[in-house]
Amino acid sequence: MWFEAALVAGACFVAGFCAGMAGFAFVLVAAGMLLHVVSPSVTAPVLVLGSLISQGMSLPAMWPHIEWPRMRFFLGVAVLGMPVGILVLAKGPAGAIVGGVGVLLVVYSGYMLARIALRMAPPEVRGSRRADGAIGFMSGILGGIGGFVGALPAMWADIQGWPKDRARAFMQPFIVFMQAITSVGLAASGFFTVQTLVLAALATPALVLGTWLGLRAYRALPAQGFRMVLLVLLFVSGISLLV
Template sequence: MWFEAMAVAASCFVAAFCAGMAGFAFVLVAAGILLHVVPPSVTAPVLVLGSLMAQSMSLPALWRHIEWPRMRFFVGMAVLGLPAGLLVLARGPAGAIVGGVGVLLVVYAGYMLARIALRMAPPEVAGSRAADGAIGFASGILGGIGGFVGALPAMWADIQGWPKDRARAFMQPFIVFMQAITTVGLAFAGFFTSEALVLTAAAVPALVLGTMLGLRAYVRLPAQGFRIILLVLLLVSGVSLLI
């Protein structure tokens, strides 16, 4: 149990630092470590609770930047997509869908990083309500399949060239709302065992420290530095979905 607790604390520290700095990727970063140490039935509640705590800690600083009408619509479409994701998880080609999203993230992030390296201007893409709805619905499907709710909103914010505060104010509230819904679902399904709760509690100090250090790094990051980190994490997220 001590080894598992230390592994959970270490993974939550690294994941919380990334989430504090970039606004997303807690689940994907932590899962890459935890799934090698802790059974998936225990990993799921630890990841969701850890993500919820890490994202909630930095949310008050972004409150004034949140576009509430857009956020309500986006979350609503994601909630509609959740049952579809759960259905795919139970009966459909969930692996193929997750793999397809992984390819999309790798291609997109690799292309954008190449443009930055070649000093090319980012493409100008204007969003729309219909596109918001499609991205929100697709994010809900991915949330139902495996809790991967942050990657597509992060890509959508980047492709529109939003400033870093606006991008975070779009990603983080969405992740918090979706993880809160997931937490309720896991609780009703009985996933919050004593082992999961003890491991999560043991990781809280590391999680808080990682989030605070990540937020401090975020404040000091220039806009271009934030975008590069966002794209690198998208690339890593895509690769992790393909493994």
């Protein structure tokens, strides 16, 4: 129990720092560190709670900057996609879908990092309601499969070249709302056992400290630095989905 608690606390500290700095990737980073040593039935509820705490710490500062019409539409289609993800997890090729998204993230972030290294201007891509719907729906499916709701919105914000504050005001509230819905589903399914709640409580101080340090790093990052962090985390997230 204490060994698991130390592992979870350490993973939550690192994931909290990454999420505080980039606005997403808490579950992806922590899961990549924990799933090989801690049972998924324990990891999932602890990380969903951790993501809620980490992302929620700076949500009040994001609130005035949320583009509510877009956010409501994005959330609506994501909620529709979540049952599809749960069904795929139960009966379909969940591993193939997650692996495909992992390949997409690795290829995209690798390509964009190469463009930066070669000093090439980023491609100009304009969003649309149809594209928002597709990304939101796929994010909901990934949420149903494993709570991986943040990677595709982060990639979508980067493709459109949004400034870091606008990107964060889009990604972070979406993740909080989706993880809140996921928490209700996990609670109704009986995943919040005494063990998971104790592990979450023991990990919270490390999580809060990591998130606080990440938020300080975010405020100091210039726009291009933020984009580099975002792309590196997208690359790491893609690798974690493939492993």
